[in-house]
Amino acid sequence: MKKLFSCISFLFLVIFLAGCSSNSDDDDLAGDWTRQSDFEGVSRSDAASFVIDNIAYLGTGFTSATSTETRLTDFWKYDPTQDNWFSIAAFPGTARNKAVAFTANGKGYVGLGTDGTNVLKDFWEYTPGTNTWKQIADFPTTKGRYGAVAFAINESGYVGCGNDGDNDQQDFYRYNVTSNTWTQVSSMKSKRINPFVFVINNVAYVGGGSNNGSMVSSFYAFNPTANTWDRKTSLYPQATDSEDSEEIQDNDNYDYNLQRTSPATFVIDGQGYITTGTNSSVLNTTWQYNPSTDFWTEVDVFEGVSREGAAGFTLNNKGYVATGRSGATRLDDLWKFDPNTSDDD
Template sequence: MTHKRLFALLIALLPVFVSSCSDDDDDDLIGNWVRTSDFDGLARGEASCFSIGNKGYLVCGYDGSKSNARLSDLWEYDMTTDAWTQKASFPGIARSNATAFAIDGKGYFGTGYDGENKLNDFWEYDPATNTWTQKADFPGVGRYSAVSFGVSGKGYIGAGYDGNYLKDFYSFDPANNTWTQIISIGGSKRMGASSFVIDNIAYVCGGVNNGEYISDFWKFDPSTGQWTQLRDIANTSDEDYDDDYSIVRMNASTFVIDGAAYLTCGESGNVRNDTWKYNPSTDLWEEVHAFKGSARTVAVSFSNGTRGFIATGKSGTYRFDDIWELHPYDYDPDDE
């Protein structure tokens, strides 16, 4: 093989990463992404995560090495020591595209896809004893790419995909191990949506429905059980506040720092790396510095309320094992 042919072949084999904005566009944006200790497990995408105190937990996922390479391992990330520790493996069916949340010091994990079946089993992880316990099955149809959150002592799972796009929602009460169907999220059915919680209010945005990326944005108040529509995350108004919005996507990663939410990565035709900050007091978004790792989708995110991290994910057939922390009030020194 000639050198020219070999070079062309190597270029063709490299993964393609797409950034939504140029380095010049980022020069005046606040925020600096810092790479921390790489994930100790296999590189993967489509994993699930939950945060408890200063610990983040990553479970299951898909490593892409063969046709059904679903995983069942559990890893704990210590935000204080920047160290990963492998914990008790998930005892249920290995899966990807499941969903997870935390309530009162315990993690909850369920739904997902095992390569053949859409699942509805549901499990609790206790970090104090490093043990898993199966709980009452999620009562909706088996599904994957659902969205979930834990707020005010209860967990919520809804939307996703079971062969059709969904918008139904259910509440889980860990005190009595019971599920209750609640009012469905308004607007569009969706899979691959993102969620975050600020001051005991949950927010859901993004996702896709029948090939259309969703622009509506909703908040849920557990004290009333009601959904309220907020401003769209696309330029759909006659005002100028949303003229530069480019937030719409699926499979984005979110976390909360100091009462503001951050949304990054995901996909909307191409993988993304642009990052947006949401202020709940104004219901407005502003762009911050783009994620500095390779653009990706289906990554996981951890937060203790004052620090936020992104880990793993994929672009095309390429899977990642890096982890990055956002320093939201710094400028990127590479731009100076």
């Protein structure tokens, strides 16, 4: 069901203007970022990451070696209790970037991406207890996919969107870890590459990205039980989208723009967060999404270098952002976000 921003009371208007304006002073924004132990591998962007038992795993991606760009297979894990990184078994597939990853049934899953020449469709399963990888069923499309999006709900993985080497896509598939099979589910309502996703209460929220080079403003919630996509508040107040010509919002008082590709995401206390990414230039703005109200609020800007292609994950109810790219520079820093502290604390 489409939801429009509406001012039904003076109180709501005050909250809306405070929450959806990107013009507020950074010092007044909630939350705070602190730098953690640098990623111990080489700097990179477009890496894949997943979390198992409050341990983050990060690997593959792009690095810059002198004047060339090199794709990677090394993998690392981060323990927040030690604030330290540890090398694990290398990813056994082809070196790649723009792969996807998810966690299901206590194991990590990594697949798709590109090696610079080929668009890949293979998938691999990582078992932390034995520190081993094994290949599983390929993604079930004729062509591979890069710049796709992945998430897990109820111990099943879901993968969709991205580009197959020729066109942006909107189809989605569910992976059954028990039967090692893929099944097509309902497609998203618009094509996109490099979108973002976070999962709250067994609902996946997918938005952003680009479609044939144009920024996408639509934002949807996927309910796996009903197998439906429900439209949520647009990421840009005056944007229109190909699947819906109705103007989402037309009020110059609402000055916000959450459209972006390749941001990092995480979830804290039932709220979704997006940060960094690019929209004609690299970004550092950070926004919090409340699924109960379908409402976005700006929080403290990311305090590292503005970037795209970073990895985002949640550990012990805190948000983390690692690696990424700013211009031609690949990065290796790690930052933690706590919404309950501020720069003044």
